[in-house]
Amino acid sequence: MSAIICKELCKTFRQGDEVITGLDRVSLAIDAGEFVCLSGPSGSGKTTLLNAMGGLDTPDSGAISVGEQRLDTMSKSALANLRLNHIGFVFQAYNLIPVLSARENVEFIMQVQGMPAAQRRALADDVLAEVGLAGMEGRLPSELSGGQQQRVAVARAIASKPRLVLADEPTANLDTHSAAQLMELFVALNEERGVTFVISTHDVRVMGYARRLIRMQDGRIVSDQAQQPQGMEPA
Numbered sequence: 001m002s003a004i005i006c007k008e009l010c011k012t013f014r015q016g017d018e019v020i021t022g023l024d025r026v027s028l029a030i031d032a033g034e035f036v037c038l039s040g041p042s043g044s045g046k047t048t049l050l051n052a053m054g055g056l057d058t059p060d061s062g063a064i065s066v067g068e069q070r071l072d073t074m075s076k077s078a079l080a081n082l083r084l085n086h087i088g089f090v091f092q093a094y095n096l097i098p099v100l101s102a103r104e105n106v107e108f109i110m111q112v113q114g115m116p117a118a119q120r121r122a123l124a125d126d127v128l129a130e131v132g133l134a135g136m137e138g139r140l141p142s143e144l145s146g147g148q149q150q151r152v153a154v155a156r157a158i159a160s161k162p163r164l165v166l167a168d169e170p171t172a173n174l175d176t177h178s179a180a181q182l183m184e185l186f187v188a189l190n191e192e193r194g195v196t197f198v199i200s201t202h203d204v205r206v207m208g209y210a211r212r213l214i215r216m217q218d219g220r221i222v223s224d225q226a227q228q229p230q231g232m233e234p235a
């Protein structure tokens, strides 16, 4: 089953009189359970593509579906619902709420989903334990290392058990050890739960984990290759 299908996606941005290409006729299909890295130089369109896949931004033309659902024709509220329940996002800046504890940050989305307090607390603690943060549930983001904060962000992303996780430069602010731990966590979630991962990165060490490496340039896919995952090479 295809997790994501993009057909001839185009996106341009206007900056004054200038028209900037974000995506230029991007077509690809990603199957459920794949572990994909998007690479390419700065400005090549990786974030624009991830944003389209996550329904955070709408393409100018082309078609995009996630699961069975067409994103480009979906209403704003249906898109918000899809994002809330079916897609996990992990960003470069962890985007945690600084005044909330690790547990409260993870609980926040479940609260929005209307889950009762006791149930969401138990689930948040389970997910935090799963990402290796048992005993740290009550800490504020400022009381956690960068790697731990990113794991809270991953816990938040996977708490609703999404089938798809989109990660935009998730290791950009992490040291080599924390980056390796995060990637091992992604691999485990992919292998044990069958979660589909699409990860944008500049980091060749992160690319080593991918089973499929897609390279972008100037808004286009310039190569798309299956590869044997190598794990993280020493820095």
Ligand SMILES: Nc1ncnc2c1ncn2[C@@H]1O[C@H](COP(=O)(O)OP(=O)(O)OP(=O)(O)O)[C@@H](O)[C@H]1O
Pocket: 013, 014, 015, 020, 021, 022, 040, 041, 042, 043, 044, 045, 046, 047, 048, 049, 202
């Ligand atoms: N909101 C925006 N307004 C104007 N131009 C934009 C906007 N978002 C993206 N762009 C432009 O679209 C192109 C693709 O940007 P994108 O962020 O997708 O690249 P990227 O490959 O993710 O880059 P990086 O690796 O630096 O994050 C770039 O030329 C960028 O400047």
